[in-house]
Amino acid sequence: MAVSNILHLGIKELRSLWRDPVLMIFIVYAFSLSVYTAATAMIDSLNNAPIAIVDDDRSPLSMRIVDAFYPPYFKPPVLIEQHEVDARMDMGIDTFALHIPSNFQRDLLAGHQPAIQLNIDATRMGQAFTGNSYVQSIVSGEITTFVERHRQVSVTPVDLVLRAKFNTELNSQWFGAVMQVINNITMLSIILTGAALIREREHGTVEHLLVMPVTPFEIMASKVWSMALVVLVATALSLWLVVQLWLAVPLHGSVGLFLFGTLLHLFATTSLGIFLGTIARSMPQFGLLMVLILLPLQVLSGGTTPRESMPDIIQHIMLLAPNTHFVMLAQSILYRGAGISEVWPQFLSLILLGGALFGLSLSRFRKTIASMA
Structure with missing residues (x-):
């Protein structure tokens, strides 16, 4: 019965999302034009400077x-x-x-x-x-x-040979495209689950769920799997159509292994979205919370600047954030072709953090449901 309830409630969430044109356009944009502009607009070399x-x-x-x-x-x-x-x-x-x-x-x-x-x-x-x-x-x-009066040729005693690994062309588009996909995975998963919960409250459908023979666990699990599925499918299509075909960015590692890591990451971030949705009372409040939470997560996770250049205390604190481990495994797999033997610590960290966030969000969600009953 629990599995059936989770399945049908999740399908209901997918139908609700399909009827929301603003969120649907946002999802398509985040995994298409947003990825393209992030890859092509950030050019490291000088270009047509006046x-x-x-x-x-x-x-x-x-x-x-x-x-x-x-x-x-x-x-x-x-x-x-x-x-x-x-x-x-x-x-x-x-x-x-x-x-x-x-x-x-x-x-x-x-x-x-x-x-x-x-x-x-x-x-x-x-x-x-x-x-x-x-x-x-x-x-x-x-x-x-x-x-x-001539081109001077300097002779050095040592011949330094440069071999650029993993990005032989030193092309900034390779980095920008993949990192934008990684950042959008975190952003969309939190927004979609939090918006799904707030939409229930604003439309008054939470009261309908309270009179049905379903538990808070089933309600929350349905939102987690449905929104995670949407982001996972969008990620796979973005990597294939935008990153590989449109931008011609080579991916050295296993896309399947990366998508499995993405699934573990989505388990944690969708749970975080539920938690933020229980705190916010409206979509404007949820948007303010997203600014306070999402910006530090993305900037300090290692996706923008290397973690090694950050203060030690920031590096230790950010180990509690799931997207820190997700950025590490994503870069290892997609850039350097790492296998499960190299990234299993990040996989394990995502499982532990996801379980902790899910438990915390479920406890908060139960209290919210009880207060509305």
Whole structure:
């Protein structure tokens, strides 16, 4: 009887979700366009940065420096006058403005150390941080070549050979796409289960469940398995259609093993969603709770920055969060091709944390149901 009740109540949850167009659009977006934009918008290398150059020297060396800036790193440089620099940067036209002073080539050949001024719009952090080193490298290279009249070939006593494992192309899209899927799994599983419980309360259908021969365990278990199923199917389709086919990201490990780990993670996060749903009295309150809970979970789990770069106390505290272990196993499986022998500690941690969260949420859910009876 319990299994039958859990099955039919779960089917009811799936029908309720199907009738909610906003959540359905949100699910489709989170596992399609959201993944694509996260993978393609975060480009680590410089791309088409606007640069203006004030060439007061008008010498062969200054012209050589001007010609060294070209796509795809920079847009073709615009030659401007000194009085235009501040106005153009105030309007956001240029990210970089390079000023080559008069008599620059003459002073350089005379053995002096003339200065070149580089103005940077630091509000464009991505381009400013990366482009600074690009500009310095280009200018220094052209000056060195001009002075020595040839391309200097430096000979080092050691030949350092670079072999990039797991991401041979050093492509940031490979990291961004998979990590966005991982983050959306955590986000959607919490939102869907919490919203399902709050929707019952707002529509008044909780009272209908109270008069039925069902237990709080059956009600909660039905919400957990139905919402977990939705997220699991969406994850599998996203990995196949968006990550592998659309973005052409190679997955080195077993997708089946990853989906099994996802299922364990969903057991924990859907339980957490039920717990938050019992605390919040309305969807606006639930949204505020999501901001307080979800943001630290995602930022401190190791998906955005390596856990090793965080303070030790944060690393220890975040071991109590299920998505920390999920990020570890997901990266190991999908990036490095790890098997069950390498990720079984994370699997065990998810089972223990999921059981603890389920028990805590069930206790809270029973009290909520009792207060409404």
